[in-house]
Amino acid sequence: xxxxxHDIVERDQQIIAMCTRSHYVSLVAEKAKxxxxxxxxxxxxxxxxxxxxxxxxxxxxxxxxxxxxxQLAKFIHFTNDYFYTRPQIALAEALAKITPGNYNKKxxxxxxxxxxIDSAIxxxxxxxxxxxxxxxxGAYHGSTYGAISASAIDLNMKRKIGPLLPEVMHLEYxxxxxxxxxxxxxxxxxxxxxxxxxxxxxxIPPEEVALILIEPIAGDLGLLPCPQRFMKLLRxxxxxxxxxxAVDEIQQGFGRTGKWFSVDNYNVIPxxxxxxxxxxxxxxxxxxxxxxxxxxxxxxxxxxxTLQGNAVCASAALATIKVIxxxxxxxxxxxxxxxxxxxxxxxxxxSTVIYDIRGYGLSVGVELKDKNGVINAxxxxxxxxxxxxxxxxxxxxxxxxTLRVQPPLVIKDHEIEMAMDKIExxxxxxxKGQILxxxxxxxxxx
Numbered sequence: 001x002x003x004x005x006h007d008i009v010e011r012d013q014q015i016i017a018m019c020t021r022s023h024y025v026s027l028v029a030e031k032a033k034x035x036x037x038x039x040x041x042x043x044x045x046x047x048x049x050x051x052x053x054x055x056x057x058x059x060x061x062x063x064x065x066x067x068x069x070x071q072l073a074k075f076i077h078f079t080n081d082y083f084y085t086r087p088q089i090a091l092a093e094a095l096a097k098i099t100p101g102n103y104n105k106k107x108x109x110x111x112x113x114x115x116x117i118d119s120a121i122x123x124x125x126x127x128x129x130x131x132x133x134x135x136x137x138g139a140y141h142g143s144t145y146g147a148i149s150a151s152a153i154d155l156n157m158k159r160k161i162g163p164l165l166p167e168v169m170h171l172e173y174x175x176x177x178x179x180x181x182x183x184x185x186x187x188x189x190x191x192x193x194x195x196x197x198x199x200x201x202x203x204i205p206p207e208e209v210a211l212i213l214i215e216p217i218a219g220d221l222g223l224l225p226c227p228q229r230f231m232k233l234l235r236x237x238x239x240x241x242x243x244x245x246a247v248d249e250i251q252q253g254f255g256r257t258g259k260w261f262s263v264d265n266y267n268v269i270p271x272x273x274x275x276x277x278x279x280x281x282x283x284x285x286x287x288x289x290x291x292x293x294x295x296x297x298x299x300x301x302x303x304x305x306t307l308q309g310n311a312v313c314a315s316a317a318l319a320t321i322k323v324i325x326x327x328x329x330x331x332x333x334x335x336x337x338x339x340x341x342x343x344x345x346x347x348x349x350x351s352t353v354i355y356d357i358r359g360y361g362l363s364v365g366v367e368l369k370d371k372n373g374v375i376n377a378x379x380x381x382x383x384x385x386x387x388x389x390x391x392x393x394x395x396x397x398x399x400x401x402t403l404r405v406q407p408p409l410v411i412k413d414h415e416i417e418m419a420m421d422k423i424e425x426x427x428x429x430x431x432k433g434q435i436l437x438x439x440x441x442x443x444x445x446x
């Protein structure tokens with residue numbers, strides 16, 4: 001008897017903790033290649049979210065697979081806690097080259113973006129001998145204790161698990177939708193930065209702040225980019241007060257925005273770059289990269305992870321970097337991203353629910369809102385995503401009502417054209433009232 005998505009999801013719900021999954025629809029992957037995922041029932045989907053921004057090089061890229069197979073033939077793991085392996089060292093050297101900043105760098109490896117947020121907090125406190133950490137409202141940094149303390153996007157990340165890390169403070173993110181009419185981005189940035197600075201004149205002594213942690217593009221808030229001028233003012237503020245600046249590149253790194261890292265779009269050099277997700281094309285790996293002297297502030301064994309720099313994962317990450325470089329995927333991200341935004345602008349001409357189209361490279365957010373102010377925006381997003389799912393697309397929403405459009409960087413012309421045709425068809429069906437309210441009970445989301 002052929003397995004069904006429904007039956008397997010029912011088994012999952014009996015044994016996997018509910019807090020570990022934000023359920024959208026009942027799709028159980030059986031196999032995947034390139035940009036196409038096939039479920040256990042044999043239905044195929046074009047993945048428009050890159051498995052949560054993880055498979056920037058697509059599923060099972062042959063160069064990545066070959067590198068992994070070569071390493072598997074040698075050994076799966078050898079301890080980097082006590083001895084040395086070449087893949088870990090080679091990867092650290094490669095990361096030092098592609099991260100911003102012309103200075104001596106060092107690297108700490110982990111397994112998920114969350115743990116690298118924790119590592120960055122430890123580094124900042126140790127290096128500065130200060131305790132306070134500044135993050136932003138709307139940030140999602142992960143689920144380990146440091147990362148969840150720095151996050152401020154959902155009350156369920158705080159309920160019942162305290163006390164969290166002390167002296168972590170959340171200030172307002174410069175959301176472009178707070179701009180006044182006729183206000184330029186520069187004057188908006190300067191106004192928001194004056195508001196930001198007020199906190200440090202009233203109740204946060206800047207000389208006690210170790211780290212300011214920011215997502216240059218606030219992913220789970222709805223792919224909202226920080227204004228250019230604000231980022232530059234933030235860098236100046238950190239320099240003025242001896243505060244480290246760390247950028248969370250977990251979702252936006254490794255070519256997602258048409259640059260190696262999203263901060264590269266800002267001409268701002270951070271002290272620490274935090275990465276994960278797409279780093280090893282699906283193998284569990286994360287890292288913090290930054291100024292050598294910062295890393296030298298923690299003594300052994302202050303950062304021993306048993307599986308850090310695992311040889312197989314490091315080989316996959318080296319191959320990922322090679323694929324992005326040799327296939328010119330940074331340029332490809334900008335090219336395809338421009339096409340996606342063009343298509344959405346064309347759809348918007350006939351749509352009553354597309355409110356904003358934004359993003360860099362292949363990190364595109366499409367915010368939905370009823371222009372008549374009658375229909376709930378999240379319900380619109382649910383209907384669009386569920387019908388796309390029915391049409392063979394994996395597409396989700398973030399921030400309640402923003403479509404997360406982040407396909408693999410290797411997506412081919414005919415694949416993205418097909419995907420956008422299906423999205424256009426979905427919006428047409430929505431405008432004709434052909435997506436009924438009963439689908440709202442079939443899709444959840446966050």
